[in-house]
Amino acid sequence: MTSRNVSRFWEWGKKIICVGRNYADHAKELNNVVPTEPVLFLKTPSAYLTEGSPILIPKYSNSVHHEIELGVVIGKGGTAILQSSAMQHVAGYALCLDMTARDVQDDCKSKGLPWTLAKAFNTSCPVSEFIPKERIPDPGNVKIWLKVNGQMRQNGCTSQMIFSIPFLISYISEIITLEEGDLILTGTPKGVSAVQVHDELHAGIDDVVSMTFKVGRL
Amino acid sequence: MTSRNVSRFWEWGKKIICVGRNYADHAKELNNVVPTEPVLFLKTPSAYLTEGSPILIPKYSNSVHHEIELGVVIGKGGTAILQSSAMQHVAGYALCLDMTARDVQDDCKSKGLPWTLAKAFNTSCPVSEFIPKERIPDPGNVKIWLKVNGQMRQNGCTSQMIFSIPFLISYISEIITLEEGDLILTGTPKGVSAVQVHDELHAGIDDVVSMTFKVGRL
Ligand SMILES: [Mg+2]
Ligand SMILES: [Mg+2]
Numbered sequence: 395m396t397s398r399n400v401s402r403f404w405e406w407g408k409k410i411i412c413v414g415r416n417y418a419d420h421a422k423e424l425n426n427v428v429p430t431e432p433v434l435f436l437k438t439p440s441a442y443l444t445e446g447s448p449i450l451i452p453k454y455s456n457s458v459h460h461e462i463e464l465g466v467v468i469g470k471g472g473t474a475i476l477q478s479s480a481m482q483h484v485a486g487y488a489l490c491l492d493m494t495a496r497d498v499q500d501d502c503k504s505k506g507l508p509w510t511l512a513k514a515f516n517t518s519c520p521v522s523e524f525i526p527k528e529r530i531p532d533p534g535n536v537k538i539w540l541k542v543n544g545q546m547r548q549n550g551c552t553s554q555m556i557f558s559i560p561f562l563i564s565y566i567s568e569i570i571t572l573e574e575g576d577l578i579l580t581g582t583p584k585g586v587s588a589v590q591v592h593d594e595l596h597a598g599i600d601d602v603v604s605m606t607f608k609v610g611r612l
Numbered sequence: 613m614t615s616r617n618v619s620r621f622w623e624w625g626k627k628i629i630c631v632g633r634n635y636a637d638h639a640k641e642l643n644n645v646v647p648t649e650p651v652l653f654l655k656t657p658s659a660y661l662t663e664g665s666p667i668l669i670p671k672y673s674n675s676v677h678h679e680i681e682l683g684v685v686i687g688k689g690g691t692a693i694l695q696s697s698a699m700q701h702v703a704g705y706a707l708c709l710d711m712t713a714r715d716v717q718d719d720c721k722s723k724g725l726p727w728t729l730a731k732a733f734n735t736s737c738p739v740s741e742f743i744p745k746e747r748i749p750d751p752g753n754v755k756i757w758l759k760v761n762g763q764m765r766q767n768g769c770t771s772q773m774i775f776s777i778p779f780l781i782s783y784i785s786e787i788i789t790l791e792e793g794d795l796i797l798t799g800t801p802k803g804v805s806a807v808q809v810h811d812e813l814h815a816g817i818d819d820v821v822s823m824t825f826k827v828g829r830l
């Protein structure tokens with residue numbers, strides 16, 4: 395193994411910790427209660443996908459949704475990190491998609507089952523190139539957008555987050571120790587919808603990063 | 613990073629994939645339906661614990677249960693592995709505890725929320741030393757037991773599993789690519805119960821391995 399380069403966190407990072415319902419407008423569009431505490435779920439690193447390879451809809455789903463999210467890449471690990479020092483643990487960011495088998499998730503929710511099949515399938519975590527921390531001076535005020543086949547579908551701002559990035563880092567690290575290369579997905583604004591085979595997803599943060607993924611079927 | 617030694621999988625393995633309700637007698641004791649398909653959930657590698665350090669009950673739970681399980685350590689990775697060749701992907705085993713915040717899990721189940729807080733907290737995955745594959749010639753017929761403060765609590769046999777190890781490897785790898793060092797927790801037999809601070813958990817597979825963990829509080 396070569397030495398670890400945080401700008402290729404997807405090759406060696408061990409954890410993807412995701413926050414659900416972190417934008418009130420998205421919680422509402424799915425008829426979910428706006429949470430009083432972060433909703434956490436997990437993907438595994440085998441879910442990572444980088445540009446050039448397609449998002450693959452799993453055989454067991456007919457409704458895979460796009461969720462555009464700001465990802466936080468951890469630099470210095472830690473346990474029970476204070477909110478006041480949380481940003482010192484951030485190496486940078488990535489624009490990410492939390493691809494979600496919504497039909498399967500709805501079924502899991504109604505049966506009280508874990509979300510793994512809905513959230514952690516192969517290719518369920520497309521990521522942009524690494525964004526060094528300096529490129530986003532105020533992560534609490536970043537516009538993230540996603541177009542499907544050229545049409546704007548999600549166009550939100552991280553200022554709409556219910557739980558801030560420092561709060562999330564502190565909250566998560568109290569329960570699950572954070573390590574270098576870990577990724578936190580911070581939730582999605584409204585506008586999620588199902589993707590179809592051959593769709594082209596194009597997403598970006600203006601003047602910072604953009605990414606494009608095609609959709610295929612397994 | 614030094615070269616990877618599978619006998620220390622907990623230091624570098626990226627995934628812990630867990631199977632719930634894989635013993636009918638345990639599904640029944642929790643009033644769960646016996647599943648027709650495996651129930652999968654995730655822990656993260658930061659949950660690993662080896663002998664010498666205590667299991668820590670998280671602050672948010674008053675009912676952390678022990679679940680003794682046979683863990684399968686992946687050697688050769690793969691996607692969509694056939695059942696017929698699945699055992700070629702096994703490097704060995706570990707005796708494992710799937711420590712579960714049962715009160716939190718019950719709450720998640722009733723609210724349709726993911727199981728992360730119930731299952732993936734720090735120290736929620738105590739593991740024995742690595743057991744090379746040759747030491748367990750028939751993984752479908754292994755007695756696993758757990759005593760709490762000297763009293764037998766769980767005493768089952770992997771022959772009671774609903775889904776066999778080759779089936780699980782094939783099923784999981786169709787959805788989530790398996791890699792070297794990944795761990796699959798194969799479910800627990802009946803007899804789960806809450807642990808208390810200062811309890812001593814002693815578990816084993818006769819003539820193969822044993823392990824001891826103390827319980828503390830965060
Ligand atoms: Mg999401
Ligand atoms: Mg994981």
Ligand SMILES: [Mg+2]
Nearest residue numbers: 679710799800
């Ligand atoms: Mg279990």
